[in-house]
Amino acid sequence: MEIFLQQIINGLVQGSVYALVALGYTMVYGILGLINFAHGEVVMVGAMLALSALTALIGWDVSPLLALPLSLILAMAGCMALGYGIERVAYRPLRHAPRLAPLITAIGVSIVLQNLAMMIWGREYHAFPQLINNQPHHIGGAIINDIQIIIVIMAVMIMTGLMLVVHRTRLGRAMRAVAENQHAAQLMGVDINRVISITFMLGSALAAIAGLMVSANYGLAHYYMGFMLGLKAFTAAVLGGIGNLRGAMLGGLLLGLIESLGAGYIGDLTGGFLGSQYQDVFAFFVLIAVLVFRPSGLLGERLAERA
Amino acid sequence: MNNILDVRDLQVGYGGIQAVKGIDLCIAPGELVALIGSNGAGKTTTLKTLAGLLVPGSGQICFDGQNLHKVAAHQRVSMGIALVPEGRGVFARLSVAENLLMGAYSRCDQDEIAADLARMYVLFPRLIERKDQLAGTLSGGEQQMLAMARALMSRPRLLMLDEPSMGLAPLMVKKIFETIREVAAQGMSILLVEQNARLALQVAGRGYVMESGAVTLSGAACDLLGSDAVQRAYLGA
Ligand SMILES: Nc1ncnc2c1ncn2[C@@H]1O[C@H](COP(=O)(O)OP(=O)(O)O)[C@@H](O)[C@H]1O
Ligand SMILES: [Mg+2]
Numbered sequence: 001m002e003i004f005l006q007q008i009i010n011g012l013v014q015g016s017v018y019a020l021v022a023l024g025y026t027m028v029y030g031i032l033g034l035i036n037f038a039h040g041e042v043v044m045v046g047a048m049l050a051l052s053a054l055t056a057l058i059g060w061d062v063s064p065l066l067a068l069p070l071s072l073i074l075a076m077a078g079c080m081a082l083g084y085g086i087e088r089v090a091y092r093p094l095r096h097a098p099r100l101a102p103l104i105t106a107i108g109v110s111i112v113l114q115n116l117a118m119m120i121w122g123r124e125y126h127a128f129p130q131l132i133n134n135q136p137h138h139i140g141g142a143i144i145n146d147i148q149i150i151i152v153i154m155a156v157m158i159m160t161g162l163m164l165v166v167h168r169t170r171l172g173r174a175m176r177a178v179a180e181n182q183h184a185a186q187l188m189g190v191d192i193n194r195v196i197s198i199t200f201m202l203g204s205a206l207a208a209i210a211g212l213m214v215s216a217n218y219g220l221a222h223y224y225m226g227f228m229l230g231l232k233a234f235t236a237a238v239l240g241g242i243g244n245l246r247g248a249m250l251g252g253l254l255l256g257l258i259e260s261l262g263a264g265y266i267g268d269l270t271g272g273f274l275g276s277q278y279q280d281v282f283a284f285f286v287l288i289a290v291l292v293f294r295p296s297g298l299l300g301e302r303l304a305e306r307a
Numbered sequence: 308m309n310n311i312l313d314v315r316d317l318q319v320g321y322g323g324i325q326a327v328k329g330i331d332l333c334i335a336p337g338e339l340v341a342l343i344g345s346n347g348a349g350k351t352t353t354l355k356t357l358a359g360l361l362v363p364g365s366g367q368i369c370f371d372g373q374n375l376h377k378v379a380a381h382q383r384v385s386m387g388i389a390l391v392p393e394g395r396g397v398f399a400r401l402s403v404a405e406n407l408l409m410g411a412y413s414r415c416d417q418d419e420i421a422a423d424l425a426r427m428y429v430l431f432p433r434l435i436e437r438k439d440q441l442a443g444t445l446s447g448g449e450q451q452m453l454a455m456a457r458a459l460m461s462r463p464r465l466l467m468l469d470e471p472s473m474g475l476a477p478l479m480v481k482k483i484f485e486t487i488r489e490v491a492a493q494g495m496s497i498l499l500v501e502q503n504a505r506l507a508l509q510v511a512g513r514g515y516v517m518e519s520g521a522v523t524l525s526g527a528a529c530d531l532l533g534s535d536a537v538q539r540a541y542l543g544a
Binding site: 170173174176177180181183184185186187188189190191192 | 358359360379380381382384385389390392396397398399400401405408409410412413457458461
C-alpha cells in the first residue's frame with residue numbers, strides 16, 4: 001500500500017512534466033498538422049539554460065528565492081526565441097511541401113541542437129544546485145518533497161492559465177480558428193504566421209518550465225535528456241489524442257502514473273526477473289497499444305481528418 | 308465618383324494553368340454587381356485573388372484608389388474587404404458567438420463590436436437562439452447566415468459573396484437573398500458570385516458573365532437577363 005501511494009505521487013509529479021511537454025507537441029500539431037520532433041530538445045535547452053543561469057546567479061550570491069524565478073524567466077525567453085527560430089527556419093519554408101519534409105528537418109534540428117548543447121555544456125551530467133531545503137513530507141507512509149509539491153502546483157496553475165488563454169481570449173480564439181481553417185482565419189484578418197509563431201513560443205515556454213522541473217526533481221541535467229523525455233511526452237500527447245489540449249494533459253498524467261506504477265510493480269509481476277530500470281518500456285508499450293487499438297487517442301478525433 | 312473596386316487585366320493561374328485570363332471589372336460605391344458563369348469559369352479564383360488568398364500572375368487591383376499589390380490577405384480585411392467564401396468556411400468548433408467575434412478580429416472598438424453583434428442578431432434572429440452552440444451543429448442555411456453575419460462584423464466596404472445559395476433549400480435561398488437585398492439597400496458595395504444566374508441578376512444592378520477565365524459579357528443586370536446569349540447559356544431558356 002505504501003509503495004502504491006508512493007508510486008502514485010511519483011507518477012503525478014512526472015506526469016505533470018509530461019503534460020507540460022505534451023501540450024507543446026499537441027498545440028503545434030493542432031495548428032500545423034505536423035509533429036515537432038525537435039520539441040524534446042527545446043526542453044533540454046530550457047533545463048541547461050536554467051541550470052547555467054542558476055549556477056551563475058548563485059555564484060554571484062543572489063538569493064535562491066530570486067535566482068530561481070530569474071533563471072526560469074531567462075530559460076523561458078531563450079526557449080521562446082529558439083521555438084520561434086525553429087519554426088521560421090525548419091518549418092515555414094516547407095509549409096506547402098509534402099508532409100515527410102518537415103519531419104526530416106525536425107530530426108535534423110534535433111541533431112543540431114543536441115550537438116550544439118554537447119559543445120556548449122559538455123557530455124557530463126550537471127548537478128542541480130541545492131537551493132532550498134527540500135523538505136520531505138510524510139503522508140500515509142509515502143514521501144513527497146517540497147520540489148515535487150511545487151512542480152505539481154505550478155503545472156496545474158500553468159495548465160489552467162493556458163486553457164484560459166486558449167478558450168477565453170482573442171488570441172486563443174484566433175489560434176483555434178487558424179487550427180481549423182487557415183484560409184478562413186486569414187479572411188477574418190488573422191495574420192496566421194504571427195499566430196503560428198506565438199503557438200511555437202507558448203509551447204517552448206512550457207518546455208522551458210518542464211525542463212527546469214525535471215532537472216530540479218532529479219537534481220541533474222544532461223545534453224541528451226531531451227530525447228527520451230520528448231519521446232515520452234509525444235507518447236502522452238498521442239495517448240490523449242494529438243491535437244487535443246485536454247488530451248495532452250490527461251495523457252501526460254496517465255503516462256506518468258502508468259510508468260511509475262509499472263516500475264513499482266514490475267519486479268513483483270515478473271518474479272524479480274525485470275527491475276524498475278525497465279520503466280521506459282511502459283511508455284512505448286502504451287504508444288504501440290494506442291496506435292494499434294485507438295489511434296485517435298483517448299479524447300481525440302479521427303487522425304485521418306488532417307491527412 | 309471613384310470606383311470602390313477597379314480590376315484591370317487580372318490574370319491568375321494555378322501552376323501552369325491559367326484560371327483567370329485577363330479580366331476587367333469595376334464596382335461603384337453602393338453597387339450590387341453579379342458575377343455569373345458556369346462551373347469552372349474562374350469566379351471563385353477571382354474572388355480569392357481579390358481577397359488576397361491567391362497571388363495574381365499579372366494585372367492590377369485597386370481598392371478605394373489603393374493598389375492592393377503587396378497587401379496581404381489579413382491586411383485587406385481592415386481596409387474593408389470581406390469575402391464569404393464558397394462553402395461558407397465557418398469555424399465548426401467555435402461557437403456561433405465566437406465565429407461572429409472572429410469576424411471582428413481586425414477591429415478594436417469594443418463597444419462598437421458589441422453593438423454590431425446585437426445588430427447581427429436582429430438581422431439573423433436564428434443566430435441568437437444558437438449563439439452558444441458550436442457552428443458545426445448548424446444547418447447549411449444557418450451556416451450561410453453565420454458566414455454572412457461574420458463577414459459583416461468586420462464592417463466591410465466591399466462584401467464579396469461566393470455562391471451563397473449553394474446547397475440550400477429554396478426557402479433558405481429566398482431568405483439569404485432577402486438579406487443580401489437588405490444589406491445592399493443600406494448602401495453596401497457587393498460583388499455577388501452565383502451559379503443561379505437568374506436570382507443573381509434579379510437583385511443586382513449590373514452583371515458580368517464569365518466563361519473559361521474571361522469576361523464575355525457585361526452590362527446592366529436587366530439587359531443581361533433579357534439577352535439571348537445569357538438566356539440560352541445560364542437561364543435554361
Ligand atoms: N486549387 C486549384 N488547383 C488547380 N486548379 C484549380 C484550383 N482551383 C480551381 N482550379 C481550376 O481553375 C478553374 C476555375 O475554377 P474556379 O475559380 O473554382 O471556378 P468557379 O468558381 O467559376 O466554378 C477551373 O478550371 C478549376 O479546375
Ligand atoms: Mg466557385
